[in-house]
Amino acid sequence: MNKVILVVVYLGFMGTFPMLSHAGPDEDLKAYQAYFKQQFPDFKDSNYLMGMYNFNDDKRRQWEEIMEFPPYEFVIEKGERLFNTPFPNGKSYADCLENGGTGIANTYPRFDLQEGRVRTLSMELNRCREKNGAKPLGLLKGDLPAILAYLAETSRGMPIDIQVADDPRALAAYEDGKRIYFTRRGPRGFACYHCHWETAGRRIRGNELSPAIGQAANFPAYRSKWGALGPIQRRYKGCMKNVGAKPLKAGSAGMNNLEYFHRRLSNGLPSNAPAARF
Numbered sequence: 342m343n344k345v346i347l348v349v350v351y352l353g354f355m356g357t358f359p360m361l362s363h364a365g366p367d368e369d370l371k372a373y374q375a376y377f378k379q380q381f382p383d384f385k386d387s388n389y390l391m392g393m394y395n396f397n398d399d400k401r402r403q404w405e406e407i408m409e410f411p412p413y414e415f416v417i418e419k420g421e422r423l424f425n426t427p428f429p430n431g432k433s434y435a436d437c438l439e440n441g442g443t444g445i446a447n448t449y450p451r452f453d454l455q456e457g458r459v460r461t462l463s464m465e466l467n468r469c470r471e472k473n474g475a476k477p478l479g480l481l482k483g484d485l486p487a488i489l490a491y492l493a494e495t496s497r498g499m500p501i502d503i504q505v506a507d508d509p510r511a512l513a514a515y516e517d518g519k520r521i522y523f524t525r526r527g528p529r530g531f532a533c534y535h536c537h538w539e540t541a542g543r544r545i546r547g548n549e550l551s552p553a554i555g556q557a558a559n560f561p562a563y564r565s566k567w568g569a570l571g572p573i574q575r576r577y578k579g580c581m582k583n584v585g586a587k588p589l590k591a592g593s594a595g596m597n598n599l600e601y602f603h604r605r606l607s608n609g610l611p612s613n614a615p616a617a618r619f
């Protein structure tokens with residue numbers, strides 16, 4: 342614990358963050374979980390999944406009202422229809438995915454040892470389309486997020502389980518995602534870390550800040566602000582823009598590695614996607 346505090350203090354002095362440790366993904370996760378446990382001693386899994394609504398009773402009530410008729414329901418139905426519509430050659434998405442796509446969303450992104458890079462579930466779907474003569478879909482809006490929502494629904498409640506294989510390339514991708522998470526951005530030099538780690542639970546411009554652990558278990562999510570359901574990379578882009586930085590491109594290696602690192606922070610929590618957010 343002392344080590345964690347020391348490291349956090351040390352980070353405060355740095356222009357660009359060093360890695361929190363070089364101990365490896367499993368030790369990292371233990372240290373991160375211990376840090377949040379210390380910050381929020383009473384948190385249960387359900388609190389981690391509730392994000393910012395833990396910290397504001399009015400907003401929590403509003404959110405609970407929204408959840409009485411979850412706005413993502415119709416998107417899940419649309420996604421199911423799309424998923425089950427065969428390609429012109431008679432093949433379908435289910436033919437491309439492990440277990441026909443059911444109950445696997447909680448294990449993505451994965452590191453593909455053959456290709457030597459992180460693969461998101463969106464990439465898996467687009468690869469399937471191209472293999473079957475269809476054009477790839479846009480990553481952030483429209484049909485692809487709807488299919489993601491349907492697949493996520495089939496693994497709701499299953500533990501988030503992001504694996505970093507004992508392979509130097511997988512470790513490098515994880516470390517790159519971690520570096521991106523701790524990189525300062527924009528004119529005021531905000532890293533993800535500053536808002537969702539160091540000051541999680543506090544307010545910034547009228548918003549309570551959700552802790553880094555748990556966030557990714559809720560995505561893809563329907564956001565009232567978007568009036569749509571979107572994948573987590575769309576949310577990352579929003580946070581990058583909000584600090585005045587040029588966002589990384591959706592589907593780029595950096596974005597995928599960030600998703601790999603960030604989603605792994607929620608390992609062990611039950612998948613809660615799709616969720617609803619303001």
Ligand code: HEC
Binds near residue numbers: 522549557
């Ligand atoms: C200046 C503060 C700030 C920074 C820096 C920041 N965010 Fe956010 N982020 C917010 C606010 C405010 C929200 C909305 C309230 C909430 O859910 O925390 C948010 C929401 C999110 C959410 C949605 C959480 C949920 O439960 O719906 C994710 C995921 C997220 N941020 C990831 C990131 C990542 C990754 C980075 C770094 C690239 C980042 N944020 C940088 C302020 C920030």
